[in-house]
Amino acid sequence: MKYNISTHPVETSRLSTIDFDNIPFGQTFSDHMFSADFINGEWTNLQIVPFGDLAISPVNLALHYGQSIFEGMKATKKLDGTPCFLRPAMHSDRMNASAERMCMPTIPEDLFLQALHELVDLDKGWIPPAVGSALYIRPVMFAMDAMLGVKVSKTYKFLIVTGPVGPYYPKPVKLLVEDTYVRAAVGGVGEAKTAGNYAASLYPANRAIEQGYDQVMWMDAKEFKYVQEVGTMNIFFVMGNKIVTPATDGAILKGITRNSILHILKAKGYDVEERLVHIDEVVESYKKGELKEIFGTGTAAVIANVSHLKYGDLVMELPPVSEHKTAIMLKKEIDGIRSGEVEDTFGWIEPVKSVVNV
């Protein structure tokens, strides 16, 4: 179905004020945003408007009780200049899975995709051309009812904002195995991309930073023995000739980059396993000299090499990043699929449709 999205362009673009060589993550936003309201059981007021502040009631339900979900995705340019998305429908599916878990309305996939194409087509000048840079896209939906009381909101706002970004982790990351706090338990909301998961991560993350680490590695909520994930990334271990990643068990976010990496590894014939990963297995592999690489995967970071992993008193130092052959190959593949240098055999690339008439 084609939706009627009205477009209200800015009078003067801010694009000429942006230095693409100096764009810290999440601090610069493009000229426009998509906005829609869920009222009386349907999505309405579909529009693209100048990026700007909203008026929110002090008793907005999302502010108090956390009915808020989001996605994170990227548009990049191929070497020939074509703006593209990578697997956008998967982000639509995950947004809707998060919505269902949080008792929020789903967004029809064709509305999500049409809004995305029209918005990014209008602001395609904001996509930085350099490989590794991108237009980060943040769809977000939150409750809009104005009242107090823990209940499911009847009204919601759905926005898509975008902004240019450079590489997320310019350096390899140091991880600390978290043995006191948990991100998510099976049966909780760990699989939903909902705001509260990130709020819960801040205190442990700060403690890790105080100890000189970049992120915590989350462990299962029952025994603190099985690896879950890291900050905003899923995690992979190269132990001997095997590549192992924790199976998604309901407490781990089903990363779309994780899924792409698994497809690439399997297609290239690597020995890859999704299963429970016990921390003792990682330690043992390190002690035998078989822990070759650890890397995180996520839309923002793409592939982040890990240089150190601390568990209790043991600091495991990984081989130099130049020897992380798997991570280097995977980063090249994903960047190459996006730039057009690697053939898109999986059919993941979707060029931004030129649809906007303003």
Ligand SMILES: Cc1ncc(COP(=O)(O)O)c(C=O)c1O
């Ligand atoms: C908690 C968490 N885990 C993993 C990921 C990686 O997911 P994706 O590859 O879809 O970006 C993210 C980022 O969205 C995240 O927030």
